[in-house]
Amino acid sequence: MIAHVSKWVLPVSGPPIRDGAVVVAGDRIAAVGPAAEVLAGFTGMICDHGDGAILPGLVNCHVHLEFSALAGKVAPQARWEDWLEATLATYGALSPEEIEAGIALGMEALWQSGAVLVGEVTNTGASWPHLETGPLAYHLFYECLGFDLVETFDLPEKFPFFGRPEVAAAAWVSAAAHAPYSVSPALFRAVAAWNTARSGLQTVHLAESQAEIDFLARGNGFFEGLLKRRGRWVQDFQPPGPGAAAYLEGLGFLGPRTLTVHGTQLTAADWGRLAETKTWLVLCPRANRYTGAGEPPVPELLQAGVNLALGTDSLAGNWDLNLFGEMLWLHRNFPAYPGDLWLRLGTLNGAQAMGRDREFGSLEPGKKAALGVIPLKGGRNFWGELFTAGAAGKWRWIG
Ligand SMILES: [Zn+2]
Structure with a gap:
């Protein structure tokens, strides 16, 4: 047993504790509270972290480790479509070795900045062995694209990854739908069916750009051109009409086990659909700034009661993978x-x-002892100081 004491303990599940302590037994938390109470009669080792704040490891719900090798190679853009084109072109020029090295660097960056659990979106499965042997807990989302897959099918028929026995048996692997402009209704249903038979957890990029909203409403514009250039266009495509969230709800894709991502272009009607279905929305606000996607309507989402979480997205579309930066x-x-x-x-x-x-x-008894400390100087803006220090890489693992 070891007790970590600090000027502040931030359990998250309750208010900040001044002069707090966290007792760790093995790999689990045994007690959390004011040091004066928790340490009464405590005979184990005490580790004093001074003026810092002890807090739980972070949960980054949306990363793409396979794009980590693009760090610094795709410049921030004012227009999201330009960012997408630049990313597609630059990713296509990477060698498998560069992609592998990037995955390792991205994982290291996540861990060093305090992430303990990540939602990783993979297009090839290449990040899976890295995650399986690394320090991070993870959920792997294997991302499916197929705007032209219009006939009904079972997922492994078109995506052999899901036919592999180790995939079917894996607890932390799901199918992901890329986005409404790149996934047919039949593919949305196949993804949902595969997931429903397992953990149910799934993810989809939603309402990231105005081009996506326009495409769903009218069936033309930037994505018509992109799909035609990539040979994925469907001649008799009928646009579903306004409302990105309503479209997914109609396909049975929303719910408390679905993580929609971005939502910068969601409308008031969409907020209501997400809130009512208890669907999660993962905000990646710095990534949205980087890619030109706009800003998520955070006050409106909070007001509507949408369940919110955070992600960084990838190093092709963000300055770093440090979730304190989003906070x-x-x-x-x-x-x-x-x-x-x-x-x-x-x-x-x-x-x-x-x-x-x-x-x-x-930080609650029984949970994993995945905690760290951030040094603080005791300024007046507690949260600003905490997030600034975290974003500057001051996180240090202590359990
Ligand atoms: Zn993404």
Whole structure:
């Protein structure tokens, strides 16, 4: 047994504790509370972290490790379509060795910045062996694209990955639908069917660009051109009409086990659909800024009661994979909200979204002892100082 004491302990599941302590037994948390109470009669080792804050490991619900080798190779864009074109062209020029090396670097960056659980979106399965042997807990989403897959089918018929016995048996592997502009209704249904027979957890990029909204409403524009150039266009395509969330709901794709991602272009009607179906929305606000996707309507989403979590997206479309950066961005852009809300989005909410809150997301007895400390100077803006230090890489693992 070891007790970690610090000026602040942030359990997330409860208010900050001044002069707090966290007792760790093996790989589990045994007790959390004010040091004066928790340490009464305690005879184990005590580790004092001074003026810092102890907090749980972060939960990053949306990364693409396979794009890590694109770090610094795709410049920030004012227009999302330009970012997508640049990413597709640059990714196509990477060698398998570069992609593998990038995965390892991306994982290291996640771990060093305090992430303990990640939702990884893979297009090839290449990141899976890395995650399986690395320090991070994970859920692997194998992403499916197929706008032209219009006939009904079972997922392994078109995506052999899902026919592999080790995939069918894996607890932390799901199918993901890429986005409404790249996935046919038949593919959405096949993805949902495969997931429903297992953990049910699934993810989809949703309402990331105005081009996507226009395409769903009218069936033309940027994505018509892109799909035609890639040989995926469907001649008699009928656009589903306005409302990205309503479209997915009609396909049976929304619900408490679905993580929609981005949502920068969602409308008031969409917020209601997500809230009512208890669908998660993973915000990646710095990534949205990087790619030109716009800004998520955070106050409106909170007001509507949408379940929110956080992700960084990839190094093709963000400055780094440090989730404290997203919290800092939210804190600066929405100063009227209490800072602990953003920490909750990046920890407990993420763990709940991925169905792993029995192990991760807060400092509570019985949960994994996945915790770290961030040194603080004791300034007046507690949350601003915490997120700034975290974003500057001051996280240090202690359990
Ligand atoms: Zn993404």
